[in-house]
Amino acid sequence: MAVKQTAGRNALGEFAPKFAQLNDDVLFGEVWSREDKLSLRDRSLVTVVALMAQGLVDSSFKYHLTTAKKNGITKAEIAEILTHAAFYAGWPKAWAAFYMAKEVWTEERDGDEADHARKAHEDSMVFPIGQPNDGFAQYFVGQSYLAPVSTDQAGIFNVTFEPGCRNNWHIHYGDKGGGQILVCVAGRGYYQEEGKEARELHPGDVVNIPVGVKHWHGAAPDSWFSHLAVEVPGENTSNEWCEAVSDEEYGKLR
Structure with a gap:
């Protein structure tokens, strides 16, 4: 399978188009694809050792370490590879390479732990986490996920927040109805109305949000959190997004 690369064109396409073309199409498109x-x-193994031998432990070295990890080289193997190369390339170069390799494989461990926590949270409830909530990402601090539950008589969505994630202050409007109901289904979170103390939320808690009330909701710093967001039917309903909940405001809830 051919390796596709666009880094050359993205970085140097206008300044050095031939170099960019050789980098993307020849080095990666042909050589790496054989x-x-x-x-x-x-x-990946050859490239990492060659770069280390030259002392080139820069962003390109980290890129190739990350690629090596994706190509199946384990933490134990990269440690052995760099240890072996140290005797031929130089001890100080190995130290520098190890510092960056440790970052890359620690990121993998942290990622595995995050995936495990997310999976455990999803397994704790009957509703799916859904997909990244990219359409509303600008109104959230941190990553949220959205899973439609029903869109017929009323909009019902399962909204999931990673630890520390919260939405901006916002206000629901509507004539003859409107507003929102939150039904907490998993994890631990917060709900706060402007001018009032924050309320800690747990599975089974229900929050009724009238129209015209400025508020926010989201996860606790150390817990995933999910709630069903029920859009109350009404006439001329709308939503106004306001400022983000600052780290200082949110930090007071710890």
């Missing part, structure tokens, strides 16, 4: 000669894993 898996009948060497596997991607083997090419």
